[in-house]
Amino acid sequence: MIKVEHLSKHYGKLHAVDGISFEVNEGENLILLGTSGCGKTTTLKMLNRLIEPTSGKIFINGRNIVEQQPEELRRGIGYVLQDTGLFPHYTVAENIAIVPNLLKWDKKRIADRTFELVEKLNLSRSHLKLYPAQLSGGQQQRVGLARALVADPSVLLMDEPFGALDPVTRFNIRQEFKDLDELKRKTIIMVTHDVQEAFELGDRICLMDKGRIVQAGTPVELLFKPANDFVTGFLKEQRLLLEFKAVTLNDIWDLLPNIKTRSSKNAINCNCTVWETLKIITSQKENAVAATNPINKETKTITFTQLMSTFNQYQNSEAV
Amino acid sequence: MNEGQQSLFSFMRQEQDKLISQTLTHIGLTFISLIIAVAIGLPLGILIANKRKLSGTVLGIAGVFQTIPSIALLGFLIPVLGIGAKPAIFALLLYALLPIIRNTYTGIIEVNPAIKEAAKAMGMGYWQILFQVDIPLAMPVILAGIRTATVINVGVATLASLIAAGGLGEFIFGGISLNNTNMILAGAIPAALLAIIFDFLLSQVQHLNIKRVRDVTMALPVILLIFAGFYLIPSAYAGKLTAGFTPEFMGRRDGDLGLRDKYGLKIHTVVISDAVMYKAAYEKHLDVISGYSTDGRLKAYDLVVLQDDKGIFPPYYAAPIVSAEALKKFPQLESTLNMLSGHITDSIMTELNYRVDYLHQSPEKVAHDFLVDKGLFKPATEATGETVRIGSKIFGEQYILAEMYTMLIRGYTNYNVSTKTGLGGTKICFEALTNNQIDLYPEYTGTGLLVMLQADKSITDTLTDKDKVYNYVKQQFKTKYNIEWLKPIGFNNAYALMMRKKQANELNIQTISDLKRYLESK
Ligand SMILES: Nc1ncnc2c1ncn2[C@@H]1O[C@H](COP(=O)(O)OP(=O)(O)OP(=O)(O)O)[C@@H](O)[C@H]1O
């Protein structure tokens, strides 16, 4: 659990971060989103004391971070950077072993944990002997993630972790990232200025501007209950796609026509977003898919046209 | 240049023992100073990489050290560190410092900040980051600095011989003052080879891959220490009294060899440059030195000449030597130069030297005053003719004579004059003359006889007085080199052993035989 109270960082007259407060619950994934220079990185670095705040308080798992040794604090927080920050003179295995060595783990424990992560992150053991320069950008990013996760910290800070990757690699890694069980239990704060990424990965999003938080909320809240014109403007360009990705079948369940279903065998889950459902429908011969609501066990058949019209209905009802 | 390649090898074989010990000393000097320079430069470089504000000052000071001329630096160091290994190592260390500090600094500040930040964010402390991130990543750049420093040191270490610390410079400077090309090459070639070999080895280290650099970083201190161990510190201080002789004196028959033969003098001896020798005697780092009887520094440093009671230092004339071609080209030159002849006696020359060496008057003023005093001075006429080029060696007497000749030629002829003063040693002056780089310079018949002509004992034994020597040298130079000896200037020049006046009095030493007796007494 992370709690931030009235946090500020001033560089002379520049208020890089200007009195922000927010909370991240355990296991939650919070995204700091905003334009370049709005103070995302500064905020993140104050959390592991790479930057000391001008004022304000930060509590991680209930403890004020200034009461802890910076080194000890940092060893308990995973940190992933845009350009990985892998040690070029260490092999992949040595890079992953940095924090365990600082924590004085024995060799066997380090090796076991390394192999475990290598498997989970779709790396191969043969990579372990290589140096970072011998890996592709995507592989480097995976190693960077492994290095941050190795000691199983409860908190993970990520600063544009996929920022340096090409769009295809980026998309794939993001998918893996979502499915990674290691991450489900963690409290994560991730910085990005990619709106798509924010909506795909974030449980909640903090939209920042000029050192302040403009709006904090779930993707759906940001889309359909924008706090002001800045929020609307920020999301405008990719609005449709974002909505498809933000809205789940659950959200529109009641609006969907109740069509009798042949079978609930291959039915999809209601947590699927509209975007995911559309993708499945278009890949099916009959242009339709069955979905089951786990709460009332109701199953509905959804066609492409029905889904689109229901979604339109939902948009109109939400955007008041 | 009558020594062929054959005789270079035979010289090296003949002097094999000296060559090996000088080479080892040279390597030792280079690496001892290098180790200390690394021990100081590395932490300093790290410090200024952390406190960037200091970097300008520290690099500036290290840069200034490098611009101090080596011989001047050695001179400054005598009062503090004496002679021998200590000042030599200290001077070398100062020269090696800049590349090491600068490269450490550059290497560390150029480490990718994202990597440092990652290290910090993972919970590494200051020292862990320094030793596991900064230094390993800066290592290729640091190694490049050490490589530069090594090559500089191999070169500068030749100067160690000027201050009695040994090394290959002994051959090089000995060869220069004794007109012995083989001797120069026997020192210069190994020195150059050392530079090339070390440069090559370190370049290999530098280009090893990252992984291996780590091993080498561990091995490097050991290797440096082994090389440094070659330096078996030559005992500059040992025995009752210590003598400091110039390389030329060491190799001349009327020098150290004569002292051993005729007097049987056994004294602990170091080889040292005459540029710092007098000062070293004055500062009590040397007790007995070899000098010239007319040298002004004798009086300046309160030294006394020991009587040559067995007559091994014959007096020789000083006279200008001129290439025959120049005499043809400048018809008035001979008569003009000869105007000085007979005007300068021993005591006058000593006095003039004293004014330059001790009272620090400029050679030009001293020469001018003297010529005016003798009624020889004439203001310079307008120079319309060609240029006469006058050379001189690096010491006061030669500067004064060169100035006098300049003024006489300007006053009495319409020739132009250019002076090339400060030609390092006998060989350099003489080579300049035979290679038509200068037209004349003042020389001494003894040097002509023993250094240039390298006359056999059978011949020197027949030359029983200074006029006979003069005539022999004049005739030989004419036929061998086409060089003319003009009329002797008047004063005599002879080698002399000198001691501090106070010490000589205390020990009751007046003659060289007294010195021998003192050394042999228990
Ligand atoms: N050390 C510093 N000194 C002065 N100003 C700084 C410093 N670090 C950051 N800033 C300023 O603070 C502001 C916020 O910087 P920050 O790095 O947090 O932005 P960001 O939101 O991460 O931007 P980006 O998306 O480009 O990474 C910027 O205007 C930046 O110029």
Ligand SMILES: [Mg+2]
């Ligand atoms: Mg940033």
